[in-house]
Amino acid sequence: MVLIYETGGILNEGFVGQISYTVCLDKAYDAMDIEFTFDKQHYQTITEEMGKKIRESCSGMPEYEHASEEELMDAMRGMKTEIHTIVTMNDTFIGGVHKQLTTRHMVFSDDFTSDGCIPQERIFGVIKVTLAVFNVLLDGTNYRLKLSAGNQEKKISPDGGAYV
Amino acid sequence: MYKRLELHNHTTESDGTLTPSQLIQFMEENLADGFAITDHNTISGHSKIKGLLEQKKSSISSIYGMEYTTYYGHILCLNLKEYLSWESIDYHRPERLFHNLKEKGALVGVAHPFSYGHPFARGCRFDMTITDFNSFDFIEVFNNPEPLHQVNEPALLWWEELVLKGFPLSATCGMDLHGRWDMNNQYATFIEGVNGGNIEKELEDAIRHQKTWVSRGPILESKYDPQKQTILFTICETKKPGFIHSDSDRYILSLCCMTETVVKEFPDCRSLEIPLNELYPDYNTRSVLIPKLYQNNTAIENLVAVAPVIIPG
Numbered sequence: 001m002v003l004i005y006e007t008g009g010i011l012n013e014g015f016v017g018q019i020s021y022t023v024c025l026d027k028a029y030d031a032m033d034i035e036f037t038f039d040k041q042h043y044q045t046i047t048e049e050m051g052k053k054i055r056e057s058c059s060g061m062p063e064y065e066h067a068s069e070e071e072l073m074d075a076m077r078g079m080k081t082e083i084h085t086i087v088t089m090n091d092t093f094i095g096g097v098h099k100q101l102t103t104r105h106m107v108f109s110d111d112f113t114s115d116g117c118i119p120q121e122r123i124f125g126v127i128k129v130t131l132a133v134f135n136v137l138l139d140g141t142n143y144r145l146k147l148s149a150g151n152q153e154k155k156i157s158p159d160g161g162a163y164v
Numbered sequence: 165m166y167k168r169l170e171l172h173n174h175t176t177e178s179d180g181t182l183t184p185s186q187l188i189q190f191m192e193e194n195l196a197d198g199f200a201i202t203d204h205n206t207i208s209g210h211s212k213i214k215g216l217l218e219q220k221k222s223s224i225s226s227i228y229g230m231e232y233t234t235y236y237g238h239i240l241c242l243n244l245k246e247y248l249s250w251e252s253i254d255y256h257r258p259e260r261l262f263h264n265l266k267e268k269g270a271l272v273g274v275a276h277p278f279s280y281g282h283p284f285a286r287g288c289r290f291d292m293t294i295t296d297f298n299s300f301d302f303i304e305v306f307n308n309p310e311p312l313h314q315v316n317e318p319a320l321l322w323w324e325e326l327v328l329k330g331f332p333l334s335a336t337c338g339m340d341l342h343g344r345w346d347m348n349n350q351y352a353t354f355i356e357g358v359n360g361g362n363i364e365k366e367l368e369d370a371i372r373h374q375k376t377w378v379s380r381g382p383i384l385e386s387k388y389d390p391q392k393q394t395i396l397f398t399i400c401e402t403k404k405p406g407f408i409h410s411d412s413d414r415y416i417l418s419l420c421c422m423t424e425t426v427v428k429e430f431p432d433c434r435s436l437e438i439p440l441n442e443l444y445p446d447y448n449t450r451s452v453l454i455p456k457l458y459q460n461n462t463a464i465e466n467l468v469a470v471a472p473v474i475i476p477g
Binding site: 016017018054057058064075078079082084086093095096097098099100113115116117118130132134135 | 176177178179203204205206207208211233235247249251280282283284286287
């Protein structure tokens, strides 16, 4: 596998929307690995101020606004930054990962794909990777994206399916 | 025959814990006639399920779909032949996506519309503004794991309100299955079909003609007799396992129309014929009827089944 593109960025709290990266491959490959990582998935600490802010955003929602402090804290501990990854090749959908792994691989080949991805005999043309950001809990949430492709002998790594 | 369908299921292709193969096995063990694969924002499980079913020569039918998981609500899509992009969904006009999906032959529904959403689970509640209620096909009135009063009851009431106004929406339900969950006494969707029939076609016919049943077990059949001007209601058992009912439980029929709700107790024979003039004192104002079956009383906890709406001729 050869690294073809690597990028990253910083997300701010409350962002909702897409960030897309388009890569024009130089030639056809028989395998591709897209690795996506992000941090700060959960609140590390929950301050009084954060609780107050959430409480305010629940105003007018009968199912939340009468929640006890404990219920609210529990709910906040369960909250997460949520990012989906969607991949198209030449404008055709070839995979989407909903599972909220902070490190995820989207591996495509003819005989192996990661969960959520569709096997491809050849990887060629224009690859578009979209980060669909549903929720960002904290300012300064870092993410990295790497796209690698190759024609080498296939072997699945033990940590989640990347080609090595 | 009636076919029991489980219409909302996830696999390891998104965030479920059952592989496509395990999902098939689980549905077979639970005696479902058919099931849908509705992973979040991917159709990667479709070919796997197809391949496995061909290999196994299984008699269980599969329906290919997806749960469009958007920032503002979940859209359950069945008979989906190809992935259509959702990211440009318009909060104020979801009909654009509904239309595009329907144009490709898919059946489009709103999943768990009153689920808890922002700020704790963005997208789980359906927050989009729908102005054209003819633009989609069904509402998931029971998402079994969701709380009854806070989530499912409002969904059922919303569907009732819309169909009483004349919108051609079907009711469906599902397990929103993410693992090997207990399906006993939970609601399932039933449709009419024939042995070996094309499940996609049967589902399409059922949903497009508002001929879906939602039930924990028995089916509430209704037959309008234009000669006698009566409707005959009959309770039919199904093979769905786990329905909790004892012989001492009385079956109650509720018929809801625009102006009132009529409640009657079923006799032991489980058949009940009701003259239309009992339901509509004024012949000229016949509206849609929603038949529902309860046990003992009409509290939502005791709701057994929702039957297709009746539109007396």
